[in-house]
Amino acid sequence: MSKSSSSQIITCKAAVIWGCGEPLKVEEIQIDPPKSTEVRVRMLYASLCHTDIIRALGKEDPLPLFPRVLGHEGVGAVESFGDEVDGLEEGDYVIPTMLAECGACENCTLAKTNLCLTYPFSLGGLMSDGTSRMSIKGHKLYNMFSCSTWSEYMVVDSKFVCKIDPSIALPHASLLSCGFSTGFGAAWKEARVKKGSTVAVLGLGAVGLGVTEGARMQGAAKIIGIDKNIMKKRQGASFLE
Ligand SMILES: [Zn+2]
Ligand SMILES: [Zn+2]
Structure with a gap:
């Protein structure tokens, strides 16, 4: 398998929200390279889920986090990936998934639930190592959950993406994320x-x-x-x- 690891920081546009109920602002942000188990994805389409609105308004959000790039439905092409990523190539079309699947833990192998024990669902808006791959003017940007699809590029852990058939209508594929x-x-x-x-x-x-x-x-x-x-x-x- 060819490996594609990029050490470049990418500057791109994203819809940033700075506080509860504030309007989205299209801003230039920086996207760090993916770490070992992560992929950086060039986003092609994104869609809107009600949960994005809840997070934007902050009212029912148990953990309002700002500044933030929302969006957890989308489809994109793998731009680069870390050296521990298996099964993905540059250019593969992927959708982010709300929940991870390691494929090896008790929950993943028994198929009774889809709540992976190794990569638990988190509301913290950061990568699994507690840091962010996005920043703006020196501020750390929070993810929606494990990803942020309302950006031209995003970094997401490879266990939180699903490779899709490239023949599918891509705008429709976005809606499969959540x-x-x-x-x-x-x-x-x-x-x-x-x-x-x-x-x-x-x-x-x-x-x-x-x-x-x-x-x-x-x-x-x-x-x-x-x-x-x-x-x-x-x-x-x-x-x-
Ligand atoms: Zn959703
Ligand atoms: Zn698992």
Whole structure:
């Protein structure tokens, strides 16, 4: 496997938020090279999840961290990676994942849960060594969770990315990072919808549409979409055509 480690600091643009409820500002920031288990990704597309808004407003956030680059849904191409990264090449298309998968711990191997014990979920907004790979004017920038997709480049631990088929429509792939997959997995892996079931879906946002698709794939006979926003009716129906 060819290795691609870059020691260059990259200056690029990112949407930075400096405090609770403040507007996003597009600013120039610095991105450090990836450390041994990390990848640096050139972002191509990013999308918006409700959790980004909660973090931006800070009201329901147990740990408001600023300045911060939000965004945890996205798709990009691997630009460089550390010397302990396996299975990824420069140019591979990847999406960040909310939760890591080491593939070796008890939780990862038993497949009863997807909460990896080696790389636990963290709200701290920093890399697993407690530092950041992003800075602006000498200030440390916090990640959204394990990553920050609203930036032209980001560094993320390789256990928090998933390589995707390059033939997939990339703008759609962004939505697989969090919301859609959450709903899809809920119908498939948690509720384990049975063939012929009737399924009611409360809320037809990205998560609800993921539930709809997951239920359809599992063979649900009838899917009832419920949402107080009439605008969602058309999108919901399009998933059942
Ligand atoms: Zn999300
Ligand atoms: Zn694990």
